[in-house]
Amino acid sequence: MSETPHRYTAELAQQIELAWQDRWQEEGTFHAPNPAGPWAEPEKVAGREKLLVLDMFPYPSGAGLHVGHPLGYIATDVFARYHRMTGKNVLHCLGYDAFGLPAEQYAVQTGQHPRKTTEDNMVVMKRQLRRLGLGHDDRRTIATIDPGYYKWTQWIFTQIYDAWYDPEAVRPDGGTGRARPITELVEQFESGDRPTPGGQRWSELSPAERSEVLDDFRLAYTSQAPVNWAPGLGTVLSNEEVTNDGRSERGNFPVFKTNLRQWMMRITSYADRLADDLDRVDWPDKVKAMQRNWIGRSQGARVAFPVVGRDASIEVFTTRPDTLFGATFMVLAPEHPLVDEIVPQGEWAADTNPAWTGGEATPEAAVAAYRLAASRKSEVERQTEGKDKTGVFTGAFATNPVNGQQIPVFMADYVLMGYGTGAIMAVPGQDHRDWEFAEQFGLPIIRTVQPSEGHPDDEPFTGEGPAVNSANDEVSLDGLGVAEAKAAIIEWLAAKGSGQPTVSYKLRDWLFSRQRYWGEPFPIVFDEDGVSHAVPDWMLPVELPDVPDYSPKTFEPEDASSQPEPPLGRVEDWVNVELDLGDGRGVRKYRRETNTMPNWAGSCWYYLRYLDPANDEAFVDPANEAYWMGPRATPVATAPAGATDPGGVDLYIGGVEHAVLHLLYARFWHKVLYDLGHVTSDEPFRKYFSQGYIQAAAYRDDRGQPVESSEVVEATDPDSGEVRYTWNGQSVAREYGKIGKSLKNVVSPDEMFEQYGADTLRVYEMSMGPLELSKPWETRAVVGAQRFLQRLWRNVIDEETGEVRVVDAPLDDATARALHRTIDAVSKDFPTLGFNTAIARLIELNNALTKLDAVPREAAEKLVVMVAPLAPHIAEELWQRLGHDESITFGTFPVADPALLVEDTVTCVVQIKGKVRDRLEVPADITEDALREQVLALPKVVAATEAGIRTVIVRAPKLVNVVPA
């Protein structure tokens, strides 16, 4: 290139960037001091505000990074770097979520050990991340697969295992319900303060019996329950990992319900707190809504309907007890255990509606046939059938407790066993599903809420209105609104012993075991009675053994009858051990748990380990946790009045795909740790921000196959002006999609480093638009960011000589004002993640300096400081060349001078009838009257108001609107 010798080119950028990355590493620039623990540097902590910045734990993928990945990392880095310049003690680092399915699958494909492939991937990713110039404290980089890390994952598991939820216990924050050590429960059983479920004395129970009792309380417990089994994947999955159409989120394999003994986490005990505490954190409303939705809390009542002619009653859950007078039939889920008990023997009653019988001769046969049909339906079929209600009469009747009416009991698969009680009272007048069912089966419909005016007669009314047709001898709801009617009827039901208020949740307990190799082993052994024992702390970690065959046993994806087989079960000499657990029983024979933990385990607490990764004595030193995570004096702005601050990470950025899974699981673990006194914060992530995605153009040929995007040629048709895309001579169609191998549209950051440098990539990504938006990548637009940095360079460095060309002259007034306006704008944008607008302001200032004959040092230096969070390498280099020895990392961010923000004169806009017709330069402090006078004297205004003036609106000094008569 015949360029000027000292131009800021990609080559120079690269030199500068690598040099500064080396220096940062040598000097430990980003090492954040801790108040306590092995790395205690209290003297460096004192007197500084702290800031904990976090990215979502990345999985080290074999494909390396593409340009979409670093978006969030750059954003947190800019935020962290900005705050370092305001004097805060900032902790920002990144580790690796390195256990998991892809590594295992890749290892199986390549025949290498997953540890090897995972570690190789981590090396690649570390190099790429370092090249971006992220200001991470590299001492704190951890990986979930390190035994030193998963030792503490296992330790936390044992804490959860050895805990139970006491709904009566009072928390430090005044609420009731918290986890307590299981030993305190055992003491209650031993003392007799709490009766055992079977009524026997604790001392009379065998160890196995005791263990069974405790399993009903432990927060981590085994249970024989229907679980999601994916034969094609060879493992069971949590509800959250199964898609709506009954397939695995990973791999898209069919999932079947199978009864298996599995480890569960009692997350349902925390349902209320997980829902309520969303009010106290600063998260996107959308994500809060998704979590609330998943928890699915609904207030309602349980009501018992006695079965006619039997000593049994059907208990239902309803959110609309106020509509009880309109309950004209009942429906049980096909799996409901009471069905067998209530179905009458023999023939149908003579007057039975033939449409109710399913064409069977007896109720028993009808029920059996329907059950069989229902059990054969897959989730998909149940869903695609949509609103076509199916069902069958059970032959039984139940009594509506409010009016004594005998109503038929049906069985139908639109009622789910997994929610509420698995039985409903059907109120067709006020419920769409019940209405459809009633229509289908010719059942009576009674309105008990007066529909609003104009409501169609042939539709249920689910809105608000006064109750009607809702009275018996003792209670009348008529005329009451929905809320009052609910309260009134619940009170009456409670007095009668027929019902009580209750709360129901969609949230189920968390299935926690997986039949995989590449995960944390459970710190659990079973003795010869089959009783589970936590492996004591001093024996942790339970290391994952090396095995010859780590591939999971998978099956035909459709083979629902198959059973999972954990790979660790094949390692006999690891499974069968003789141990002294230190419980006074001496050395005994045990069998190890052969399941492994799900991928979520390691990511449930990694942010806590960042705080104190070298600590061998504790998962985190309490003082470090309190310092970095502890509650703040003032709650978040959106918190309800009187709420206390939960503490937690100051800023967490990551993709919305983890809105339910990871964020919910981590909150649960954190709350258990809080209850057990291990942490002072009761939420892990005080502020969470979900970033958008970067998408990229992808192109498909005639057959719909993606073609390599980088080989597509764009041309504008000279006749029509249309833009056409061709690949190897054939025309292809453009679309936008996720960056990845499948769409053949990967752009690697490595290419960007080479063509432009890391600073340019950083500035480009941050300038693309608001962080929360998804936006398309456009490689040819990257040059805009490069031009900005080149002009910045040229404002400071002479491209011919390489000498600093700033002058030690005072700022002229216009430059001073431009500078301080920029400082003002940028220091508002950085803390609110408004990086795109901050960059726009910086470009404006830079362009203004370009037009000066000579750039004053003060302006150049302040501009360089403001650019530093975004483009740290060039900023460091310019800062040094401007004569500063210290890294710019802790340079002081400039503060705007308020005096320079107010203008002496302003352009006043003169509108006539709301349209801009003229402008006027006026003093900023002009009075309304003076301004009105000046405006009315303008020739254009005079001309327009010959017919008189109706009104004049004056908003001094910026606007006057004249309305002619």
Next chain:
RNA sequence: GCGCAAGUGGCGGAAUUGGCAGACGCGCCAGCCUUAGGAGCUGGUGCCUUCGGGUGUGCGGGUUCAAGUCCCGCCUUGCGCACCA
């Protein structure tokens, strides 16, 4: 179906409280420089125009001196939930 977002130039996107629509960047156009330009610099760039101006923030209505912004109705796109009683 229900719920929640969002619709602004050729493109990504800016616009305190309602007060100059289109900051900044890409692209495009012109000029300069250059042997050359997929480099750089300078200027221009919503649309229409008879060069006076007109018109313009998904569509239709409304409130207002004044609406991208507030209200009502619709359309489109994206996301979430989907028999949750």
